[in-house]
Amino acid sequence: MKIKVGIIGGSGYTGIELLRIIHQHPNAEVHAITSRALEGRKISEVFPNMHGISELTYLLPDDNRLFECDIVFFATPHGVAMNNAALFLEKNIKVVDLGADFRITNATTWSDWYKMEHTQESLLKEAVYGQPEMKRDAIKDARLVANPGCYPTAVLLALKPLLQNNLIDTSNIIADCKSGTSGAGRIANQATLFCEITESFKPYGVSGHRHFPEIKQEIESMTESPVGLTFTPHLLPMSRGIEATIYVDLIDSDIDILACFENAYENEEFVKILPEGVYPETRSVKSSNYCQISVQYVEHSNKLVIMSVIDNLGKGAAGQAIQNMNLMFGLNEQEGLKQIGLLP
Structure with missing residues (x-):
């Protein structure tokens, strides 16, 4: 059985990069992808590189299909994952936030820099900073990973x-x-x-x-x-x-x-x-x-x-997020990620 992946915020560069990499992953598949602005449209209409490759349609972020997933990636502006991650964790769905909501461990410091109150201090304490080369063992046991900035x-x-x-x-x-x-x-x-x-x-x-x-x-x-x-x-x-x-x-x-x-x-x-x-x-x-x-x-x-x-968008975002997913599910962390840099 492949890992069922949900992508919240799938209309941006990071969201489509997640989709592109996961499509080549031998042990994972995108089960649901969301965008409020693009709800009901096929991915291939928005991103022509997916024509004939993915027939997925954009859903709203509250669609029940997300709760059928094993892991959800938040590729969203700050504040979104903070206020929604618990909904998935309560259902034993792992979460990787590619935004900034759980990267800074001190809630006051976070609020000073992001100009809003951090509403989930307990999750902030639980989140693992997702730099595999630094925190591999902790990531393996994590439910919630804060994907580092680029x-x-x-x-x-x-x-x-x-x-x-x-x-x-x-x-x-x-x-x-x-x-x-x-x-x-x-x-x-x-x-x-x-x-x-x-x-x-x-x-x-x-x-x-x-x-x-x-x-x-x-x-x-x-x-x-x-x-x-x-x-x-x-x-x-x-x-x-x-x-x-x-x-x-x-x-x-x-x-x-x-x-x-x-x-x-x-x-x-x-x-x-x-x-x-x-x-x-x-x-x-x-x-x-x-x-x-x-x-x-x-x-x-x-x-x-x-x-x-x-x-x-790779090691600085989507690639590292998938490396973290591999660790969280006990896979070889290189799965789906061995693409060599493009030249020229």
């Missing part, structure tokens, strides 16, 4: 070997990050129109981005002490991809950093460490669940530069 995924995977081995000064970590425009969602927005973004490159959220407290929280969970973090996101004129360039100070410059990264990820299928002098490109992981990381020591400054790339 920027945090790229940054945390880049820092994990350094933090866990106490190799860097954590008082001044700088994360300079760039994203493709699909990270802003599918809703029409003047700021992401073609003529507004093409042949240009800009920072945004410099005074405070909602992924900042998430990144800081997870770094401090590894260091068990406060850290100094500067996080600056930028918008690139491309459809998908995340690149994070992170600057840190090494405590001991004689450490073989490349070997440290290779050892840390030698058993991780979805994290690839590049050879010395080879730097990652977003196109190498496009449409995949892979992360590629490169490290470079800059002698004259004692800076270590870590470069990390992921697909924001």
Whole structure:
């Protein structure tokens, strides 16, 4: 029997990416997909790439077909999963939230950043942060998983070997990050129109981005002490991809950093460490669940530069969510996710 999957919020880029990947999954199938705006329409009418592949029709989010599922993915704006996840958990249906509702463990901090009251503190305490390379065992036993944000995924995977081995000064970590425009969602927005973004490159959220407290929280969970973090996101004129360039100070410059990264990820299928002098490109992981990381020591400054790339809709969203689903159901976590990055 295949795992029956429900997707709430199936009209956006993340929702259709979930559908696309699950269609290729040997042990799962999409049983229900919802969209208030598209209710009654076939998926193939909205997303032509699904023509002749899926005959599913969009349902309303309260349709009983969702309660026939084994797991439900929320690919929705913040606030939706928070107020609806319990309905499924009460019926022993597992939940993965691709939004932000359960990522930040402190309800007050969450409310400060998302400008609404967090109404489910008990679920907030139960939710497991869904970074498999960091919290695999906890994810296996979870009913509710908070899928990480795309920027945090790229940054945390880049820092994990350094933090866990106490190799860097954590008082001044700088994360300079760039994203493709699909990270802003599918809703029409003047700021992401073609003529507004093409042949240009800009920072945004410099005074405070909602992924900042998430990144800081997870770094401090590894260091068990406060850290100094500067996080600056930028918008690139491309459809998908995340690149994070992170600057840190090494405590001991004689450490073989490349070997440290290779050892840390030698058993991780979805994290690839590049050879010395080879730097990652977003196109190498496009449409995949892979992360590629490169490290470079800059002698004259004692800076270590870590470069990390992921697909924001893949490892940064839908791919990682399915990796979490695999763990939650005792499957090989690589199931359905071995697609290689698209070139060119």
